[in-house]
Amino acid sequence: MAKRLEGKVALISGATSGIGKATAILFAEEGAKVVFCGRRQELGEKIEQEIKARAVIQFTRAVAVEFASRGIRSNCIVPGLVNTDLIPEGCDFEKLILPSVPMGRSGKPHEIAKAVLFLASDESSYCTGMSLVIDGGKSVL
Numbered sequence: 003m004a005k006r007l008e009g010k011v012a013l014i015s016g017a018t019s020g021i022g023k024a025t026a027i028l029f030a031e032e033g034a035k036v037v038f039c040g041r042r043q044e045l046g047e048k049i050e051q052e053i054k055a056r057a058v059i060q061f062t063r064a065v066a067v068e069f070a071s072r073g074i075r076s077n078c079i080v081p082g083l084v085n086t087d088l089i090p091e092g093c094d095f096e097k098l099i100l101p102s103v104p105m106g107r108s109g110k111p112h113e114i115a116k117a118v119l120f121l122a123s124d125e126s127s128y129c130t131g132m133s134l135v136i137d138g139g140k141s142v143l
């Protein structure tokens with residue numbers, strides 16, 4: 003399906019929260035190249051990540067439809083909070099995330115790797131276009 007803002011560039015001021023944030027995400031989903039601003043850099047980086055994650059999910063689905071008839075499957079994983087080197091040193095990660103994750107802990111890299119293995123193996127032979135959320139229940143809240 004054609005996207006409504008394909009080939010367009012959007013400049014959105016005040017997009018780290020509220021209406022601007024929702025607009026930035028929606029515009030990116032509709033194919034626009036989005037440039038946005040706000041004072042809170044951390045929030046801006048989170049939105050960037052969210053836009054990128056949504057783009058990966060859309061790409062996964064598009065590839066799945068395009069190549070299904072050739073026996074090619076396309077799936078992606080959406081990991082929640084996983085304790086890796088990405089976490090800044092000295093950050094009390096577990097304490098920080100505890101309230102937002104029903105399982106009360108971060109994920110371990112091998113718990114994500116096992117899901118990747120499932121998707122890469124014949125055990126998932128009927129799965130395509132799928133985004134597998136592995137987040138200890140965070141997205142349910």
Ligand SMILES: NC(=O)c1ccc[n+]([C@@H]2O[C@H](COP(=O)([O-])OP(=O)(O)OC[C@H]3O[C@@H](n4cnc5c(N)ncnc54)[C@H](OP(=O)(O)O)[C@@H]3O)[C@@H](O)[C@H]2O)c1
Pocket residue numbers: 015016017018019020021022023039040041042043045
């Ligand atoms: N929500 C409503 O009910 C409502 C109703 C009528 C009109 N509006 C208007 O709609 C607009 C957006 O409202 P909202 O509810 O989405 O507000 P919001 O969630 O507080 O968002 C405001 C945005 O503006 C950014 N911002 C504020 N001061 C800035 C500055 N000096 N330089 C750069 N960025 C700045 C903020 O980012 P940083 O803090 O990261 O800089 C944030 O991303 C506002 O103009 C508001 O007056 C809202």
